[in-house]
Amino acid sequence: MKFCLTVYTEENTVNFLESIKQRAKAAGKTIVLPETDDMRTLKAADMILREEIAKIILIGSKDETLAKADGLDLTKAIFIDPANYSEMESLTAKLADLRKEKGMTLEDAAALLKNDSLYLGCMLVKEGIADGMVAGAVNSTANVMRASLQILKTAPGVKLVSSFFVMVVPDCAYGENGVFLFSDSGLVQNPNAEELSAIAQSAAQSFKKLVQAEPKVAMLSHSTKGSAKHPDVDKVIEATRLAKEAAPDLLLDGEFQLDAAIVPEIGKQKAPDSPIAGYANVLIFPDLDAGNIGYKLVERLAKAEAYGPITQGIAKPVNDLSRGCTAEDIVGVTAITAVQATND
Numbered sequence: 001m002k003f004c005l006t007v008y009t010e011e012n013t014v015n016f017l018e019s020i021k022q023r024a025k026a027a028g029k030t031i032v033l034p035e036t037d038d039m040r041t042l043k044a045a046d047m048i049l050r051e052e053i054a055k056i057i058l059i060g061s062k063d064e065t066l067a068k069a070d071g072l073d074l075t076k077a078i079f080i081d082p083a084n085y086s087e088m089e090s091l092t093a094k095l096a097d098l099r100k101e102k103g104m105t106l107e108d109a110a111a112l113l114k115n116d117s118l119y120l121g122c123m124l125v126k127e128g129i130a131d132g133m134v135a136g137a138v139n140s141t142a143n144v145m146r147a148s149l150q151i152l153k154t155a156p157g158v159k160l161v162s163s164f165f166v167m168v169v170p171d172c173a174y175g176e177n178g179v180f181l182f183s184d185s186g187l188v189q190n191p192n193a194e195e196l197s198a199i200a201q202s203a204a205q206s207f208k209k210l211v212q213a214e215p216k217v218a219m220l221s222h223s224t225k226g227s228a229k230h231p232d233v234d235k236v237i238e239a240t241r242l243a244k245e246a247a248p249d250l251l252l253d254g255e256f257q258l259d260a261a262i263v264p265e266i267g268k269q270k271a272p273d274s275p276i277a278g279y280a281n282v283l284i285f286p287d288l289d290a291g292n293i294g295y296k297l298v299e300r301l302a303k304a305e306a307y308g309p310i311t312q313g314i315a316k317p318v319n320d321l322s323r324g325c326t327a328e329d330i331v332g333v334t335a336i337t338a339v340q341a342t343n344d
């Protein structure tokens with residue numbers, strides 16, 4: 001089922017999220033939330049189950065979790081307790097086999113699955129017991145991503161896993177009526193030109209899948225079309241060239257300063273020959289410092305909704321959260337994860 005998202009009103013937050021939730025509901029996917037000790041996660045599970053956005057697996061003891069979840073309805077959650085889960089032995093053998101070249105023994109795998117719910121969650125996704133995982137309310141991004149990268153690996157034909165945020169900016173006419181994709185704001189620390197080009201191409205696909213509109217991709221820099229000279233600028237120019245070569249049909253251009261990328265009048269002034277200057281809805285940051293600082297600025301100062309970091313290029317969807325997230329953020333990222341798990 002497809003929902004048209006090309007028209008946003010000033011209530012674009014509601015439109016984006018509601019559309020994603022409807023698509024998630026129709027998909028009927030199962031998502032594992034491994035951070036069961038976190039109250040925001042339990043509140044999110046309650047909301048997700050009540051709204052029937054996805055089926056939920058919680059990792060941990062059912063009795064202990066229900067005792068903590070006073071006032072919440074988690075009766076429809078599936079509990080997987082590492083202390084008595086029937087598949088533990090088989091998952092242990094599979095994990096040890098997967099990581100044997102890295103020196104992992106059966107004992108190591110058993111200890112990891114028993115003590116680290118991120119690894120157990122990723123194995124549930126790997127084995128198809130869950131369709132995706134959402135974590136990071138408690139764990140750092142590096143820990144969430146390391147577990148998923150080690151177990152799930154990249155999708156076929158993809159060399160690099162990276163991440164993005166869907167930013168829904170209130171009262172904003174820029175981008176897709178205030179909806180943007182920012183990448184990479186969470187994972188790849190210092191991409192070279194080739195990696196930056198890969199990030200841009202993945203981000204365009206992610207935008208198409210989630211926002212269901214035509215991506216217009218801006219390669220961001222502190223320079224617009226040669227206005228500044230520096231090796232950092234050269235990197236973005238080369239990444240732009242590589243991305244255009246690899247995906248000639250993509251509406252992608254650069255290098256742009258942020259204003260030239262999203263403000264039509266400034267785009268026209270600084271880059272008059274560009275087909276997308278001033279109209280970009282996918283913003284590719286030159287490195288993780290810029291991307292992470294950029295999304296937090298827009299989230300905190302413009303009061304934007306920030307969904308992510310969402311992973312792209314991974315074999316199956318595992319998504320991270322900021323440790324500063326709310327229960328509502330977890331609901332949104334879970335819905336996005338369920339949509340990512342679909343084939344449409």
Ligand SMILES: CC(C)(COP(=O)(O)OP(=O)(O)OC[C@H]1O[C@@H](n2cnc3c(N)ncnc32)[C@H](O)[C@@H]1OP(=O)(O)O)[C@@H](O)C(=O)NCCC(=O)NCCS
Nearest residue numbers: 141142145146149150154159160161162185186187188189
């Ligand atoms: C995610 C992160 C931990 C990976 O770091 P790392 O040091 O490469 O981790 P590891 O060496 O343990 O790598 C784990 C595996 O993932 C692979 N991998 C790492 N990054 C990858 C990427 N971007 N794409 C695909 N595979 C990747 C490695 O090759 C390795 O595979 P292997 O163990 O099968 O050989 C690192 O990129 C990171 O810390 N990023 C920043 C996260 C962060 O703090 N963000 C800010 C807040 S959002």
Ligand SMILES: CC(=O)OP(=O)(O)O
Nearest residue numbers: 186309321322323324
């Ligand atoms: C995405 C991000 O910045 O995560 P955290 O705030 O948890 O570091």
